[in-house]
Amino acid sequence: MRVYYLSIMGEPGTYDPDVYRALEGGDHDGLWFARSFAHLPGVEIASVRVSHGDPPPAAEQADAFILGGSYNSVHDDYPWQRALHAWFDHLSETGKPLLAICGGHQLVCQYFGAEVTGVEGAPLAGTLPVDLTPEGQASDLFQGIENPAHFHFANYEHVAAPPPGATVLARTEVLPAAALAFEGGWYSVQFHPESGAESLAVSWAKERPDLAAAYREVETGKRLIENFLGTLDD
Secondary structure: OEEEEEEOOOOOOOOOHHHHOOOOOOOOHHHHHHHHOOOOOOOEEEEEEHHHOOOOOOHHHOOEEEEOOOOOOHHHOOHHHHHHHHHHHHHHHHOOOEEEEOHHHHHHHHHOOOOEEEOOOOOEEEEEEEEEOHHHHHOHHHOOOOOOEEEEEEEOEEEOOOOOOOEEEEEOOOOOOOEEEEOOOEEEEOOOOOOOHHHHHHHOOOOOHHHHHHOOOOOHHHHHHHHHHHHHHO
16 A cells, blocks of 8 residues: 655745754654654655655556645645646545544635634634534544544644534634545545654644643644544555
């Protein structure tokens, strides 16, 4: 099984990569992902840095794709964001599964017609609970995960309402579309299942160091990623 991680950490110059200098791989979240899930048997992980100029991979290059989070707003309309919208067109035609995370979640929802707006009381940061809907509790994506489930958040914006055709799997009082399912094996989540508490904490090191203590290690993110990859065997 080959999985491609598409990094959209941010347009160079719009965030400070130096906050990640102590992490192996620096600010390359694709390398973090590969290291975190290298133990999975039969899974080969590759990555591209789309926000740094790499083109999105052809759908034929992998069995599934994971689109990461971003410092940038979907409203920035960078060329690589427009390229991803075009890539969604191609990917949807192939039937290949996709898991979109945080900024990736917002890009996918924007693609399907949703509005992305500011989070009330932003930033929303820390290891926080989400409520699984009945559909979420029945979904393969959340199998073995308790309800409410705790995940890592780091958000200034969110999806104001689920786009047409999406099924809500998880929500909170301020996030009506915290996790969604789409046709064709696509999922998107506002939180960060791919990241550990350390990488989220250091992301606030210079801007809001007080928020670093809001994160704690949980296993739910790891389980969700493994569940997503497990659906490929179905």
